Amino acid sequence: MAAADPPPSPPVSFGIIGCARIAHKVSRAMLLSPNSTIVAIGCRSAEKAAAFAKDNGFPASAKTYGSYDAVLEDPDVDALYIPLPTSLHLHWAVLAAKKKKHVLLDKPVALNVGELDEILAACESSGVQYMDATMWMHHPRTAEMKAFLSDERRFGQLKAVQSCFTFAADKYFLENDIRVKPDLDALGALGDAGWYCVGSILWAADFDLPKSVLALRGTVFNSAGVILACSASLHWEEGKVATFYCSFEANLATDVTVFGTKGTLRFHDFIIPFEEREALFSTAEKSGFTEPLTGWEGKPSQHTVITELPQEALMVTEFSRLVGSIKFEGAKPEKKWPSLSRKTQLVLDAVKASIEKGYETVEIVS
Amino acid sequence: MAAADPPPSPPVSFGIIGCARIAHKVSRAMLLSPNSTIVAIGCRSAEKAAAFAKDNGFPASAKTYGSYDAVLEDPDVDALYIPLPTSLHLHWAVLAAKKKKHVLLDKPVALNVGELDEILAACESSGVQYMDATMWMHHPRTAEMKAFLSDERRFGQLKAVQSCFTFAADKYFLENDIRVKPDLDALGALGDAGWYCVGSILWAADFDLPKSVLALRGTVFNSAGVILACSASLHWEEGKVATFYCSFEANLATDVTVFGTKGTLRFHDFIIPFEEREALFSTAEKSGFTEPLTGWEGKPSQHTVITELPQEALMVTEFSRLVGSIKFEGAKPEKKWPSLSRKTQLVLDAVKASIEKGYETVEIVS
Numbered sequence: 222m223a224a225a226d227p228p229p230s231p232p233v234s235f236g237i238i239g240c241a242r243i244a245h246k247v248s249r250a251m252l253l254s255p256n257s258t259i260v261a262i263g264c265r266s267a268e269k270a271a272a273f274a275k276d277n278g279f280p281a282s283a284k285t286y287g288s289y290d291a292v293l294e295d296p297d298v299d300a301l302y303i304p305l306p307t308s309l310h311l312h313w314a315v316l317a318a319k320k321k322k323h324v325l326l327d328k329p330v331a332l333n334v335g336e337l338d339e340i341l342a343a344c345e346s347s348g349v350q351y352m353d354a355t356m357w358m359h360h361p362r363t364a365e366m367k368a369f370l371s372d373e374r375r376f377g378q379l380k381a382v383q384s385c386f387t388f389a390a391d392k393y394f395l396e397n398d399i400r401v402k403p404d405l406d407a408l409g410a411l412g413d414a415g416w417y418c419v420g421s422i423l424w425a426a427d428f429d430l431p432k433s434v435l436a437l438r439g440t441v442f443n444s445a446g447v448i449l450a451c452s453a454s455l456h457w458e459e460g461k462v463a464t465f466y467c468s469f470e471a472n473l474a475t476d477v478t479v480f481g482t483k484g485t486l487r488f489h490d491f492i493i494p495f496e497e498r499e500a501l502f503s504t505a506e507k508s509g510f511t512e513p514l515t516g517w518e519g520k521p522s523q524h525t526v527i528t529e530l531p532q533e534a535l536m537v538t539e540f541s542r543l544v545g546s547i548k549f550e551g552a553k554p555e556k557k558w559p560s561l562s563r564k565t566q567l568v569l570d571a572v573k574a575s576i577e578k579g580y581e582t583v584e585i586v587s
Numbered sequence: 588m589a590a591a592d593p594p595p596s597p598p599v600s601f602g603i604i605g606c607a608r609i610a611h612k613v614s615r616a617m618l619l620s621p622n623s624t625i626v627a628i629g630c631r632s633a634e635k636a637a638a639f640a641k642d643n644g645f646p647a648s649a650k651t652y653g654s655y656d657a658v659l660e661d662p663d664v665d666a667l668y669i670p671l672p673t674s675l676h677l678h679w680a681v682l683a684a685k686k687k688k689h690v691l692l693d694k695p696v697a698l699n700v701g702e703l704d705e706i707l708a709a710c711e712s713s714g715v716q717y718m719d720a721t722m723w724m725h726h727p728r729t730a731e732m733k734a735f736l737s738d739e740r741r742f743g744q745l746k747a748v749q750s751c752f753t754f755a756a757d758k759y760f761l762e763n764d765i766r767v768k769p770d771l772d773a774l775g776a777l778g779d780a781g782w783y784c785v786g787s788i789l790w791a792a793d794f795d796l797p798k799s800v801l802a803l804r805g806t807v808f809n810s811a812g813v814i815l816a817c818s819a820s821l822h823w824e825e826g827k828v829a830t831f832y833c834s835f836e837a838n839l840a841t842d843v844t845v846f847g848t849k850g851t852l853r854f855h856d857f858i859i860p861f862e863e864r865e866a867l868f869s870t871a872e873k874s875g876f877t878e879p880l881t882g883w884e885g886k887p888s889q890h891t892v893i894t895e896l897p898q899e900a901l902m903v904t905e906f907s908r909l910v911g912s913i914k915f916e917g918a919k920p921e922k923k924w925p926s927l928s929r930k931t932q933l934v935l936d937a938v939k940a941s942i943e944k945g946y947e948t949v950e951i952v953s
Contacts, residue, residue: 385747440826464818517839517856
């Protein structure tokens with residue numbers, strides 16, 4: 222006798238505070254996600270909130286508020302998506318947790334790990350789920366690539382990673398965007414772009430924290446002291462090494478190359494895939510030059526991964542699944558996501574410290 | 588009245604000293620090159636030389652010697668190809684120049700720039716052409732890629748380079764190859780693989796020398812103190828930065844990524860193309876995320892470059908063209924090639940010095 226499927230849980234109800242550009246994408250993801258819905262949005266003006274809801278096809282029942290507080294007070298809101306500037310995360314994420322709202326927090330998640338620890342402590346204390354909004358981690362390609370990296374026979378042991386996230390910010394961005402303002406996103410390109418680079422490296426390293434970090438000379442700052450471009454190296458034992466380059470000053474590039482003893486993994490659109498419904502990655506195994514050194518065996522080969530839902534909708538779906546488990550089944554919050562977020566922040570902090578110390582090596586202390 | 592073509596010059600006559608693995612490839616290139624021929628080879632035994640000549644289809648007239656000196660004394664030899672271990676380059680290249688033989692020298696060209704300067708001085712004093720045997724520089728793809736990098740409208744200004752050359756040496760190599768022996772190729776992976784990485788970076792930077800170099804922690808040495816893997820960063824002014832990773836311990840990978848303000852260049856087989864007759868590279872221009880941040884515009888596009896002759900034959904042809912100009916037309920040696928070689932060696936030396944100084948930044952003094 223087959224057990225009947227349990228009745229489906231109602232969708233998780235999201236509130237959104239702030240009408241940032243990224244909120245267009247994430248609210249679309251909430252509407253695409255089968256276990257999520259949007260019940261409220263608050264902006265600094267009610268008119269902006271109403272316009273945002275209309276422009277983005279929110280359900281007619283969604284409430285629009287002229288303040289963030291109103292969203293946090295709304296008893297219909299299960300979970301809060303926070304796309305605010307980084308300097309506001311501590312206040313709003315802690316408050317959300319205290320109001321028993323689950324927290325989907327945009328990245329960079331905090332100005333430093335001390336702030337993040339306050340956020341995580343508030344979430345833990347309230348028993349709410351925390352997740353940062355790093356979308357590529359939820360693409361099915363990411364799991365397929367991880368299977369390759371985990372296959373000792375094909376990839377061997379990890380030896381090195383090279384990662385980058387660069388984009389060419391225009392004049393308007395460089396003068397006005399929150400990411401170049403010391404009071405809003407003080408980590409600049411390191412927080413906005415470096416977050417992804419560090420995350421990709423830690424991902425390749427199974428989130429085994431490096432022993433030390435060294436920022437490389439040549440950090441570019443704007444006149445307010447915010448980082449516009451920087452690079453760094455991460456070091457483990459036995460020569461395992463990673464480098465990354467992040468910049469607001471170079472053409473858009475988002476590459477990760479992972480070097481193993483037996484295999485190589487490459488992908489060139491790790492943050493946002495070139496196409497929404499399919500994504501490529503390349504693997505090479507047991508590569509060598511053919512005799513007399515005029516060609517290759519074990520050439521890189523392309524793999525295509527199809528996804529019905531875009532990665533941001535899969536992220537929202539996973540977050541809602543965890544929230545639903547807590548709300549309807551009494552589960553505990555999943556600790557993996559706060560842990561990955563915290564490790565990423567620890568490395569970012571160390572890169573920043575290395576820059577501030579004049580490019581000294583900084584040990585990572587978890 | 589059309590001028591008649593000048594009568595074609597006779598081909599340049601090569602001698603080869605040493606029967607290394609790479610000499611199979613380069614002698615094949617000499618036979619493919621329309622303005623080159625092989626007239627002599629000397630190995631440590633006459634039998635080996637004869638077998639090498641037979642196995643590699645040398646002209647029946649080619650002489651085979653049981654010593655290197657015999658090749659240098661042979662008046663039919665215009666130019667010498669030297670595929671010997673690096674520690675022997677100083678002696679044989681200087682001697683070749685003194686005997687008025689043009690010098691095609693395998694890389695790494697010398698143990699340090701002091702040795703290289705002795706070689707270059709000997710060549711200059713004798714009026715013979717010097718070129719190092721870095722083949723990829725002569726592939727037509729390289730010129731096409733350079734045209735992209737030089738196009739301000741498409742690529743903008745150079746901001747960063749990432750390069751790698753890794754291969755997974757087997758147990759036999761790690762115990763026996765000249766590249767792991769301190770008395771033969773003392774620079775190990777830095778000389779053998781790092782030479783290419785540094786060259787690719789300098790190439791992208793129009794051979795503008797960096798101001799400083801920093802080796803990154805985690806160099807791997809064998810029990811004899813030879814480098815098996817290392818990485819380093821190169822620094823120019825205004826934040827321009829390059830990093831490379833070279834290793835005998837990771838699956839074969841030869842990638843270069845060049846970051847410009849407006850464009851990106853990528854190629855994954857820079858040292859030896861995947862295929863002999865056609866090579867790919869990828870460019871991206873004015874790339875950006877499409878709204879609402881769910882895809883790309885200005886995606887990377889692939890370009891194919893066909894070549895009738897493999898890059899090593901084009902290298903030999905270019906070298907012979909220069910030698911022919913000197914021999915038959917009284918031209919002076921081309922100074923570009925010794926200059927590029929010397930700049931590469933200067934950076935290699937600085938990386939080595941940085942490792943030896945415990946990972947201090949080393950200024951480049953040309």
